[in-house]
Amino acid sequence: MQATAATYLDDLNPEQRRAVEHGGAFATPGPPLLIIAGAGSGKTNTLAHRVAHLLVNGADPRRILLMTFSRRAASEMSRRVERIARKVLAGKAEAITAGLTWAGTFHGLGARMLREHAERIGLDPVFTIHDREDSADLMNLVRHERGLSSTQRRFPTKGTCLAIYSRCVNADMPLDEALVRHFPWCAEWAGELKGLFAAYVEAKQANAVLDYDDLLLYWAQMMADATIAQEIGDRFDHVLVDEYQDTNRLQSQILLGLKPNGAGLTVVGDDAQSIYAFRAATVRNILDFPDQFSPRADIVTLDRNYRSTQPILTAANGVIGLARERFTKNLWTDRTSSRKPQLVTISDEADQARYVVAQVLAKREEGIALKQQAVLFRTSSHSGPLEIELTRRNIPFVKFGGLKFLDAAHVKDVLACLRFVENPRDRIAGFRVLHLIPGIGPASAQRLLDAVSDSADPIARLCEQPAPARAGDDWTAFVRTLQQLRYTDWPADIERVRHWYQPHLERVHEDAEVRSADLLQLEQIASGYPSRERFLTELTLDPPDATSDQSGVPLLDEDYLILSTIHSAKGMEWNSVHVLNVVDGCMPSDLGAGTSAELEEERRLLYVAMTRAKDDLHLLVPQRFFVHGQPVRGDRHVYASRTRFIPEALVPLFERTSWPRVQPGRTVASQGPRIDLGARMRERWR
Numbered sequence: 001m002q003a004t005a006a007t008y009l010d011d012l013n014p015e016q017r018r019a020v021e022h023g024g025a026f027a028t029p030g031p032p033l034l035i036i037a038g039a040g041s042g043k044t045n046t047l048a049h050r051v052a053h054l055l056v057n058g059a060d061p062r063r064i065l066l067m068t069f070s071r072r073a074a075s076e077m078s079r080r081v082e083r084i085a086r087k088v089l090a091g092k093a094e095a096i097t098a099g100l101t102w103a104g105t106f107h108g109l110g111a112r113m114l115r116e117h118a119e120r121i122g123l124d125p126v127f128t129i130h131d132r133e134d135s136a137d138l139m140n141l142v143r144h145e146r147g148l149s150s151t152q153r154r155f156p157t158k159g160t161c162l163a164i165y166s167r168c169v170n171a172d173m174p175l176d177e178a179l180v181r182h183f184p185w186c187a188e189w190a191g192e193l194k195g196l197f198a199a200y201v202e203a204k205q206a207n208a209v210l211d212y213d214d215l216l217l218y219w220a221q222m223m224a225d226a227t228i229a230q231e232i233g234d235r236f237d238h239v240l241v242d243e244y245q246d247t248n249r250l251q252s253q254i255l256l257g258l259k260p261n262g263a264g265l266t267v268v269g270d271d272a273q274s275i276y277a278f279r280a281a282t283v284r285n286i287l288d289f290p291d292q293f294s295p296r297a298d299i300v301t302l303d304r305n306y307r308s309t310q311p312i313l314t315a316a317n318g319v320i321g322l323a324r325e326r327f328t329k330n331l332w333t334d335r336t337s338s339r340k341p342q343l344v345t346i347s348d349e350a351d352q353a354r355y356v357v358a359q360v361l362a363k364r365e366e367g368i369a370l371k372q373q374a375v376l377f378r379t380s381s382h383s384g385p386l387e388i389e390l391t392r393r394n395i396p397f398v399k400f401g402g403l404k405f406l407d408a409a410h411v412k413d414v415l416a417c418l419r420f421v422e423n424p425r426d427r428i429a430g431f432r433v434l435h436l437i438p439g440i441g442p443a444s445a446q447r448l449l450d451a452v453s454d455s456a457d458p459i460a461r462l463c464e465q466p467a468p469a470r471a472g473d474d475w476t477a478f479v480r481t482l483q484q485l486r487y488t489d490w491p492a493d494i495e496r497v498r499h500w501y502q503p504h505l506e507r508v509h510e511d512a513e514v515r516s517a518d519l520l521q522l523e524q525i526a527s528g529y530p531s532r533e534r535f536l537t538e539l540t541l542d543p544p545d546a547t548s549d550q551s552g553v554p555l556l557d558e559d560y561l562i563l564s565t566i567h568s569a570k571g572m573e574w575n576s577v578h579v580l581n582v583v584d585g586c587m588p589s590d591l592g593a594g595t596s597a598e599l600e601e602e603r604r605l606l607y608v609a610m611t612r613a614k615d616d617l618h619l620l621v622p623q624r625f626f627v628h629g630q631p632v633r634g635d636r637h638v639y640a641s642r643t644r645f646i647p648e649a650l651v652p653l654f655e656r657t658s659w660p661r662v663q664p665g666r667t668v669a670s671q672g673p674r675i676d677l678g679a680r681m682r683e684r685w686r
């Protein structure tokens, strides 16, 4: 039976429903709305209902702009919208939600807008997009050309230069201020950096490439033009933004440009989960949102948590309650439980891995599938010992947030080739490809690129070049492939590149077989995209996460444990969650404990990790860590202590245990200082 408008919203609580129905009549978009949503309070659910409600009431899906933090979130949102809409629209729901063509990330949608308006804003419409690594390579090239790599005093590395540049752009901050506030050790180079960035911008333009930051910067600049801004703004009746706490100044400028009076604008976020300040996200966006409009935006607060049990929530509230600045709500739930979250003391990382495996298997025995369980960590490398243990025990797992699939050299090689034929002015791509051919070194690669750069058809010109002296047959094969690729034939293009690349892969990499499998997988992914251009753009903007090398990719219907960095766990939930290394130095990370703002962000990270758990939460506190970078049999280690975010006063919110549990008859492990006699004995003879 079909639901009526009244019943399909019945599952929502009064605040959620207020957010969904805000604005009333849909022919005229309502006033701006800010939804402040605590962790697990049904933010995604509410936003999906709001979009479905708009559609059910006749809003045109093609006139809805829906911006999410990741592509995965966008497709998940569309699926949810369809499920909800189906209750009312039945068979028509699929066709209507298929019209939601403007759902995606800020960067992805930005790329589309820019390509559509390229001619009008002086951009080459075939522009390609550089990922961070390509951007760093180009920065390095420019840095080198300007003689900055050979200065006596050490000039900042390419990565640091790019970070400074990116900070200025995303925070819309003058260079001097960015240096003083975030990179004081580079302040002496202000003049050189300014020149470098100017040259970097010129190089990007000459190569017809945009980097990630440009997608937002160009979009924001484009919206500063009143005519274009109005044109683009008028295309959409409703603009909805998820995870607003993690947007930066440019993103808020873009929104204001789209909807200067806020009509039809909805943003959702949680300041307590703001964890991207290191990318210049600013929590001020969410705090200042209501007052940007006159009359002020309406605010709906969702503070009822549906995810976690009360003891988990109480502990998480305790952690965030100690935050220096706090703007929102205390979450509550009616999910009672007598089980507090566990705070588990463990001797070292190896035991930590064994503990997790034992617990995960025990849970599986209780009927909790592996997929319902997750292990979270601050930094990708923290899961190393656990990955080994899981592999040894044959437990399938998938890891999110580690090395990206696209960062692997062989995948980058294939993509560089496709990028080069798509945009022959992209020198970084061209250089990478030419460099693969035996007999072509850096100098001849540059020479070849120089020889064709002014041509109207650089690929044709390149094919006419005489074969470089030692390249022989490899050059012939390369030219043949280029000729095939000049006019795109998608997705056959990628297969052609793979065939051409195969002998180079076998020559360069010992594990060619494994890597070939990756390329086949890439080809499979490619077939899901309508064109070469869309494939390259979207893949660069939101690359799929790598799965573990060792375990291989589990089949999708297989059960597997989730391993994830906390950043990548955003928006997710699991029955049981283990958080690794809840110790000072890891959480807060040594890197993140500089300024107090950074420290606050680390605290929010722990909060995000804790609020992912529905029924079971284990925070693990290993006491000893091996020191990396010592001889193979070295056993130097350091002692760690429980994270400062759980001071003694909060400990009663947890159940404290240690593992392995002490056997009767064995001496109780001392909590006091430990002595490593073995190390002392070795020390004697050094």
Ligand SMILES: Nc1ncnc2c1ncn2[C@@H]1O[C@H](COP(=O)(O)OP(=O)(O)OP(=O)(O)O)[C@@H](O)[C@H]1O
Pocket: 011, 012, 013, 016, 037, 038, 039, 040, 041, 042, 043, 044, 045, 046, 270, 273, 305, 306, 307, 570, 571, 572, 573, 611
């Ligand atoms: N009105 C409701 N009644 C029952 N369950 C609900 C309701 N709203 C949301 N939920 C459930 O609450 C859980 C959290 O919802 P959701 O994932 O939308 O939260 P969220 O606010 O996006 O969380 P976070 O910000 O922490 O990622 C989900 O399991 C969802 O099904």
